[in-house]
Amino acid sequence: MSQKEPTGVETLPPALIDVPAAPDDCRGRLVERARLQWRCHDGGDPAALAQEFLTGHGVALADLGRPARHDPDGVCGAALYLSAAAGALLAGGAPAAATPVPALPDLVVVVYAHGDAGPAPHSRFRPADVRPTPVAAGRRPDPAPRWWLGPWRESWTPAQHTDAVEAVRAAIGRGDVYQVNLVGHAAAPYAGDPLPALARLGALPGARYGGTLSGLDWAIGCASPETLVEVDGGRLVTRPIKGTRPATAEGRRELLASAKERAEHVMIVDLERNDLARVARTGSVRVDELFAVRRWCDLWQAESTVSAAAADGLGLADLLRAVCPGGSVTGAPKLAALDRIAALEPVGRGASMGAFGWVGSGRIDLGLTIRTAAADADRLHVWAGGGITWGSDPAAEVAEAAAKAAPVRALLAAG
Template identity: 40%
Template sequence: MHRVERRVDWHDPLAVACGLHRRTGALALISDGDVRAGRSWVAAEPDLLFVGPMPPEAPFRILNDPDFARGVVGLATYDGGARPATGQRGVSQDGDWPDLMLARYPALLRFQDGVATAVGLGASEAEAEGQADRAEGWLGLATSPDVPGPPAETFHTEASDDAYRHAVAEVVRRIGEGELFQANIARAWSGRLGSGVDPFDVFLRLARSRAAAYGAFWRMGDRALVSNSPELFLNFDAAAARIETRPIKGTRGRDADAATDARLAADLVASAKDRAENLMIVDLMRNDLSRVAVPGSVKVERLFEVETLPTVHHLVSTVTAQARSGTGPAELMGATFPPGSITGAPKHQSMKVIADLEPPRGPWCGSLFMIDAEGSLTASVLIRTAGFVQDGRGWSFRTLAGAGIVADSDPDAELAETTVKISALRQALTGSAD
């Protein structure tokens, strides 16, 4: 495949996305500028699609197909990845999302460090030039986005607070009996957007007020995804064969008072419970990466760092590895999906427990990933994410928030943590964080 890259005039990527957002396959991967988050991308009108199940023996083998090796964006649902452990198919409550959706984009716009680049991919040099021309033409459609009013007309919990408390208590009981060490248990909210409202309006509200490192909008026919995720699942540098993952475990809400807010962050770092919870997932991710890593290369580069976001403080660790020869995105995703931070430990047993206590999750806590023109992979964990499905009455949505449950978890505290985690998305949808 031929590739052409051409520097073009800088535009706000969100404004470019605003001009394209109703086109087929409209895509906006917008970083908030975190130096570790990397690039922003905008594209539309993919030329090749795949929608289907994940084969249990090799769930991501299609990524080894040359047709899906470059310029590809994919969505892998949590349920598709968990199925080998749980044996459950089920029908999700948010439109029965397929296991895996892929789209190949021959024309893309990349924004990084103040430089905008039109990228064209094609079977010939001339075709790649034409695709770069098409990408550059999208800049002329850039529209200054006006932040819309709250788009949701309904927003409600799918189960009671007591039901969530009971689920937490059940996990604590099963941990006490030696069945597992930790499980991430979620609760769900759903509703509908108002008449004439589009999921992109939700994305705009998040991007303008509470942007995250892995903000994303993706329109896929009668489905759309809006993500405000702060969490990196995987980064794979194809040239250097370097793998990185940054699991999040441990959360505190923010406070308007600076002194109180600082105490909350300090409490998070000092918390033996949160550190233990984080360390379990670090060990899990080390084990997952070791399946595709050069022996002895898996390292914990940063442990228990606090990352501060508009509504929460998070405890984040960084694990790196050197990929073995022959490892690409297909092998890496197959060895590690679903993300350990939203399953638990041991991983397979925690997924069985989750299946016992939750309905299918759909795209939430799956992964949105991109394989760029160089064959490198960036994949986020789809937390702070809503899935949208269009029908004859407009758009419905579903979103979730979870907490890592360990032996000394308190059901009321874990319930409160899910409320904090959903607050930014709730505010984007309804105008209120409560």
């Protein structure tokens, strides 16, 4: 675990803040003041560590049901990223396969204060293996490398993905689980600066949580449409997404008419209701909207809205323990689904299927890191998957995962 106080971050070049859900009125004048980075092997409770670190820097998170004042001259709030592996740890799930992006921490909390951000630099991403190249006398240095993205290499083949779907169906047949979300991974080599490519993801249609976060040797770019949890005025909100079809008139009709998709969706809504009930006032949980069809890029997706009143004395740590990892990317029952995920997915989920967004006094807005990519020193990484039920068709599940990844891959490859 590492913590950086102001003296440790002032040597980094200032950057325009691009964190999802950061206050619009403050983005142009935010400066980093402190940073916490933690990995699962560090030990301890990441939810408690996050709350303690933020409280120590003046972000009030001990009672989310109480109104809090935004200080326009002091600390504004913080970016918070929590990996799927850290979420599984909080839930007591089985350890999953190793992450394909070991440079990426499992918890990042970056505290921002109001100030003069100054001019944005070319990039804050600093790959460890990039060093200044000596230039011979009289010779002009080579220009900065242009963006290049190599071929994608999948962590499992379509046949292996199909076998994993069948294994989940067999587990459902035995009564071990009702639904499991399976996620695949792919990586591609790159040359140049990955931050502009990752930042482009935020421009994808429907990217409610578009933004980036970076450190030394790692960066995350998010285009997620899904709310993991939002807290404002003491009200808790989650918006699970489950159910996908091509964004055509026929695709919309198919999604609305699909008994399989609706049953899968309602199962996850019930799981999310249960998660919120753990940290809500008794009797306050309600479904505000059920199975609303919305568009993300060239896909229709079904989304519901579940809300509740925060229980008295609810703090950030207990909230994270209740909602992480998100039910729509695990399955039901959650712990049994995590066991299947750990047994079947060949690599860890890295930057995907976790939480990423903004935490401030009295306001939290965290997206679920679907449609998310990450960079390490020499590769870009993407993940995509879907929920598996007894009625799942293996070939259709493989095709759905590819359709979800395609817009992200295409934008990353753009010059």
